[in-house]
Amino acid sequence: MNSQLTQLILNGIRETLYMTLVSTGVAYIFGIPLGVLVFITDKNGICKNRIINALAGIIINIIRSIPFLILLVAIMPFTRLVVGTTIGSTATIVPLVVAATPFVARMVESSLREVDEGVVEAAKAMGASRMQIIVKVLLPEARPSLMVGATIAIATILGYSAMAGFVGGGGLGTIAINYGYYRYQGDMMLITVALLVVIVQFFQEIGVRLVNRIDKRLK
């Protein structure tokens, strides 16, 4: 393999990591509050509110049911508004965040559901405010489960980012499409796919180790 190709692939890895990690980070910035909102407004939640709960649920479900490739194209005007372009890895971050936020919100919600209700009751009995319950009880108690969710989210978002290769999204996905698909270079396809597998594997491994280390219930 010549150095030019190596450079291309290295660049692809860098772009893929950039898109995946930034998108995951931003998706969590929006997804955690949204997940918390859905959880606390639920019928057994600490701020029961049927209207907000139903509304948030509907929005999440609508976005989640749109296939990513279609969402990617459909929100192009919005993407241009936010980053000024629709091509390249930075432009791909916008649809990635839009698609991943509801997904992350559901992951957060399910992690919060795992928190022992008794602990929440104990905090209430101590006179904790709702905000204190969220910040000091729900999120810290759910931390290991949230970490597991994050590794799943990273793998999913990585997969989405590769799909963006079809519309010039950058990263390994674009290399796979341009060289492996349009130019019938099977070896390039193989290399990029193998690299994607390795990256997912890598994050999975880090995630599992981190969870084992921080979860105090296991010792």
Add this chain to the structure above:
Amino acid sequence: MIRLEHITKTFHTGGNNLHAVQDVSLTIEKGEIFGIIGFSGAGKSTLVRCINLLERPTQGAVYLEDTNLMEVSEAEMLKHRQRMGMIFQHFHLLSQRNVLDNIIFPLEIIGMKKADARKRARELLEIVDLSEKAKAYPAQLSGGQKQRVAIARALATDPKVLLCDEATSALDPETTRNILSLIKEINQKLGVTVVIITHEMRVIEQICDRVAVMNKGRVEEMGSVKEVFLHPRSQTAKRLLLPQENDLVQELKTGTMRIAFDGQSSFEPVISRLTLESGALINILGANTENVGGKAYGQMLIELPAEEESRSKIKAYLDTQGIHYEEGGQANE
């Protein structure tokens, strides 16, 4: 200290109304240990949650000292809850925080400075005798140790009241006794008023001053522990006193007798003496006795001999020993 007036709590579940608590009124005096006993589903856990308004009563008033908690604002209610500690059957410790940080938690809630909170938490660990476990996580502790941490946590904010919801029901008898004596010690040393919810008579016997017996959401009987223990009036109290002999106790049959042991020396061979004194053979139908600190507590059901003479000898002996009894098929004593 705490006055409940006509508390009713109704749950609406799928069109059905569940009356968990019905028209309960009771007063808990400052500094006492008040027990609420009943079988599961009697409404006692709901009732105790009405005291700190974790469950808001459908009707009635809850007075803490002279404040009607039903009328205070939500923000004020948080302040009142900070003055009431609560412990639970399953401890409910924060699994991701170590022991010390669990005790600091309620202090964070009231906004105490970090350094002060640490100091206070260490003092509390001393009180519950767990100083060496400060850095351990709840998963590394035994049930009894977890409950000690929970007690320390409940006491952190210097509460006037400690609510115990089946606090010993997940513990073995030995640990139960230790936890109960710790609660008693806290009650005496710190003057904390204690409310204990339980389904076990031995818990009431060991530390409570007064007891309310609950069944189907109502208080069926209330009085000093001794009074309820020796002269149970309600069926529920009788069943709780001798749980494994439900049928026998519900209707004390003619020819049987219920003997109550109220702290007589365990080493006094009462039944053997009875046999010798009366010269008749005595059949024990059922018993629920326990040795608490060298004293016998509990109930025993025996079959009386047929001869009237032996019977009166038995009664005479029990009278001289000051042991309370109730004979079947007759008016109480």
